[in-house]
Amino acid sequence: xxxxxQSPRYKITETGRQVTLMCHQxxxxxxxxxxxxxxxxGLRLIYYSAAAxxxxxxxxxxxxxxxxxxxxxxxxxxxxxxxxQTSVYFCASRKSSGSYEQYFGPGTRLTVT
Amino acid sequence: xxxxxxxxxxxxxxxxxxxxTYCNSSTTLSNIQWYKQRPGGHPVxxxxxxxxxxxxxxxxxxxQFGEAKKNSSLHITATQTTDVxxxxxxxxxxxxxxxxGTGTRLQVTL
Numbered sequence: 001x002x003x004x005x006q007s008p009r010y011k012i013t014e015t016g017r018q019v020t021l022m023c024h025q026x027x028x029x030x031x032x033x034x035x036x037x038x039x040x041x042g043l044r045l046i047y048y049s050a051a052a053x054x055x056x057x058x059x060x061x062x063x064x065x066x067x068x069x070x071x072x073x074x075x076x077x078x079x080x081x082x083x084x085q086t087s088v089y090f091c092a093s094r095k096s097s098g099s100y101e102q103y104f105g106p107g108t109r110l111t112v113t
Numbered sequence: 114x115x116x117x118x119x120x121x122x123x124x125x126x127x128x129x130x131x132x133x134t135y136c137n138s139s140t141t142l143s144n145i146q147w148y149k150q151r152p153g154g155h156p157v158x159x160x161x162x163x164x165x166x167x168x169x170x171x172x173x174x175x176x177q178f179g180e181a182k183k184n185s186s187l188h189i190t191a192t193q194t195t196d197v198x199x200x201x202x203x204x205x206x207x208x209x210x211x212x213x214g215t216g217t218r219l220q221v222t223l
Binding site: 035040041042043044045048058059090092099100101102103104105106107 | 114119144146154155156157158161201203205210211212213214215216
């Protein structure tokens with residue numbers, strides 16, 4: 001049972017480049033989330049999705065784009081990376097009903113130079 | 114928007130001492146969750162509290178949800194080095210969105 005995976009685990013990119021972070025879950029969870037984690041800010045929600053083809057903005061969506069054509073995948077794209085987007089990005093998923101428990105992926109550490 | 118604050122930001126204890134972190138929300142919550150993140154790792158779910166005044170225990174960990182459902186606490190009795198990490202509370206408020214607190218980093222030394 002692979003659970004929830006993210007790729008790449010580490011990425012260095014230059015300012016202005018487009019970069020896509022991948023997230024894949026094997027549980028068929030309805031909800032998927034993207035967070036960024038920065039010192040002093042905890043985890044901040046970027047975008048989330050309640051089901052395939054349904055996405056919504058979180059707390060800090062500017063500069064990011066998401067899509068969800070399949071239930072199991074939820075890629076996050078930085079259209080034109082900026083240094084302020086240097087962060088650790090976590091993908092998470094949860095079931096549609098019952099506990100609100102979220103299951104997190106291992107994270108992607110992104111550095112924008 | 115909904116804000117969730119945690120105090121302290123950091124605590125350093127000696128093994129065997131107790132530890133408490135507090136979580137306060139700007140709005141009433143429908144539930145609150147607690148997560149633990151080990152250094153270099155990802156957040157891992159610990160527990161969810163739903164009812165006003167609820168208290169739950171997991172071995173040496175005690176979780177409380179305030180009567181007004183706007184605050185919560187996590188207390189660890191007799192800390193061990195395995196307790197090292199950052200503890201986050203996360204509250205579900207309006208629109209069923211989960212808002213994470215800023216976290217409390219716990220360091221335990223022998």
